[in-house]
Structure formats: structure tokens, C-alpha cells
Amino acid sequence: MILRNKTVSQMEQNSTKEATFLLVDDDDISIMAMKRALKKLKIVNRVRVAKDGQDALEILNDAAEAAEGRLPPFIVTLDLNMPRMNGLEFLEAVRADPRLHRLVVFVFTTSDMPDDIQSAYSRNVAGYLVKDNPRETFARALDMLESYSRIVELPA
Template identity: 40%
Template sequence: MLNVRPDSLSILLVDDNEADRMLAEEAFDLLPAKVWVNLCATGDQALAWLRDPGNPLPNVIVLDVNMPGMSGLDVLRAIREDPVLRPLPVVMLTTSDQPGDIQQAYELVVSSYWVKQADFAGFVRQIEDFVGFWQHARFHKGRP
């Protein structure tokens, strides 16, 4: 679904839970802002997509922490170890409010750590705040 345009915000959202991906997509669709979201269900799928030179790099990566196989923290580590991907902003958006997860994410240089709101209206407000912030950010130009 990603179709990056210069006047839009592009996001790669990685979450293993199909219902959460659908809720996030619905929340982004409610926004008047131009936001392009590509969805991945696994960390391996996300890294393959990011490393494919045919895909434009997103402005921001959004990761869930708790995923089977490769966790969001594992994906964050792989991104920070990759010289091409390292500059990309990564935001954790997760249900985990465990201090250990939060600490590890910041040790791996996450841009921010957000705990998902339990109700849809609260989640939509989070997405609005998220997009509002990142629309004003300046980004790395992409692949060298």
C-alpha cells in the first residue's frame, strides 16, 4: 500500500496482530493528512522489505515489541546495525509497558516508546498526535 509522495508522510508499521494492523490502518485512514502506510506482519518481512532497494525507505518505522520469532526489539537492533537503515526513526507502539522493554528500546536508540491506548478513540488520538509530530520532522534523504 506504500506510495510515497514528497508531500506525504510514509510509515512502515510492523505488528503481528492482524486486528491491531487493521485498527491502525483504520486510524490512519481517518486522518485528513496524507499518510502512506505499508504493513508488515513479522520482523523478518519488515527487514526484507526495508532492505529491498526497489522499495523507498519510509520516513518512520513503527514497531510492536511483542511479536513471535523476531521481536520488535530484535528488529530495532537489526535496523541500528545496518548502515543504510540506521538513520531511520523508529517508534515503538506496543501494549508492553514493562520497564525492561522500555529501557532496552532506548538502549537500542529508539526514537520514542508509546504504549497503545486500550480504547479505539484513545488510539486514534495517539495516531493523530504521532502524525502531527512527524509531519513537522525533517528526514534523512533515503538510500545512498
């Protein structure tokens, strides 16, 4: 569930159902554009940032451990081209981990190469969006994600 304009007490009461956004991207400009788009759309869900796939795995594993082995709802936006562990390597690790394999992942990347698109979808991504103009692309994508989150139940 994506939250718009809720009070802190309302957020705390429903904190087990609201999805946390995990932005996995090494580009600070893309991260800032995504955060601005969230603010502009008045989406107040918790946002976490990881600079590469390895950092993202650590965040997710910590969240699962804190919830006694059960991963709380996350919506991941994933860049493919990152150092240490790129997006496709991250997807491989996530899909191989029984605690993380149901994770909802949307790819946000500059790559429009057919091989990257095919590779991402073969790893069960929920969507693949190309960053043409990061600010505009993120705003449209977040609007879509807000609608998506209202009509689907995320795994808990």
C-alpha cells in the same frame, strides 16, 4: 511528511518526500485499528504492513535497493512481541545496518515493563507508547505523528 486529502497527482509529484508508514505488528486487530485511525485523521500516506521484524527488514531493504541504496522516508510503528523476529531484535538489526540506522521508529506495544521501555530507548526509538485501547491509542499517537512530521525533517 504526512499527507492529508491530497490528490493522486499531488502525491506522485511529492512521492520522494512523503513518509511511508510501516506498521510492524502480528495482531490483525491492532493493524485494523491503526488503519482506521489513519483514515479517520484523513492521512493518505502509503501504508505497508509487516507481520514481524523479518518481514519489516525485507520491506525496508527492498525499498533501499529500489532507491539505489538510499532508504526513502519511513515512519515505523513497532510491536515488541512478535514471532520469528521480535521488535527488540528488529531494532538491533536496523541500528547495525548503515542503510537503515537512521530509521524513525515508534514502539506501539502492550508491554509496560520497565525493562522493555529501557531496552527500546537504548536502541534509539523516537517514542514508546503502550496500547491500552488500541483504537484510541493509535488515534492519539497518529495525531502526534502528524504534528511531528510537520516540524521535523526525516532522513532520506
